[in-house]
Amino acid sequence: MKKIKKKRILVIEDENHIAEGLKLNLALQGYDVMIAPDGVSGLDQWKKWRPDLIVLDIMLPGIDGFSVLQSIRLENEQIPILILSAKNASDDKVKGLSYGVDDYLAKPFNLEELLLRVERLLTQASWYRKNGDPDEIDPSLLAQTYAFGGNKIDFELSVAHCRCGEIYLTEQEVKILKLFIANKGKPISRSKLLGIGWGYTGSMATRTVDNFIVRFRKYFEDDPKKPVYFKSVRSVGYIFDHD
Numbered sequence: 001m002k003k004i005k006k007k008r009i010l011v012i013e014d015e016n017h018i019a020e021g022l023k024l025n026l027a028l029q030g031y032d033v034m035i036a037p038d039g040v041s042g043l044d045q046w047k048k049w050r051p052d053l054i055v056l057d058i059m060l061p062g063i064d065g066f067s068v069l070q071s072i073r074l075e076n077e078q079i080p081i082l083i084l085s086a087k088n089a090s091d092d093k094v095k096g097l098s099y100g101v102d103d104y105l106a107k108p109f110n111l112e113e114l115l116l117r118v119e120r121l122l123t124q125a126s127w128y129r130k131n132g133d134p135d136e137i138d139p140s141l142l143a144q145t146y147a148f149g150g151n152k153i154d155f156e157l158s159v160a161h162c163r164c165g166e167i168y169l170t171e172q173e174v175k176i177l178k179l180f181i182a183n184k185g186k187p188i189s190r191s192k193l194l195g196i197g198w199g200y201t202g203s204m205a206t207r208t209v210d211n212f213i214v215r216f217r218k219y220f221e222d223d224p225k226k227p228v229y230f231k232s233v234r235s236v237g238y239i240f241d242h243d
Contacts, residue, residue, distance in 0.1 A: 012036045
């Protein structure tokens, strides 16, 4: 008889009593559950363990839940994510939905309701994997290329056609470019870039972001010393924009 593989659920929650309570009750429902107490370890466990669903708190130490959500969505748009947070403001719900969350439940929550939502999300994800969902797909997600100025990025092949010719992009370059494109016209702080792009906390001192910007300017700007697309924003970070 073939053994049925348990669905994996990653709980990213810093309040230990809540995390342990969720682990116990989800395990009683037959799920395989792992806990991550902060955003950095949550991203690490997501990459290593590859869960089927994530229960994510917003107020986390180091990297907040929204940054964790954005980082995951840059690489995986399918995994169901349920935000579980004490923040119940409508603005936070809208923000979460705009970043690609699948469901939102405010603390204090009803355990039975949470278990039903988890079951529903996993059932939907399984159905979509088997049957596809052509009527619900956002057309913008189907685009495998992005053009600006005289540049064109092919995300499917990880290739950029630019002033330097044809450039093969690294996985990290693709991820950071997607982050800039998703936030076109909006300044992004270095700490946010580090958090979403690399999983670093804001307290880390590193030239990683600046080095990537230098590289992007070399690729895409006509004059890297006078950037038009990847600009510095004093005391903030960087902004990507174009007409």
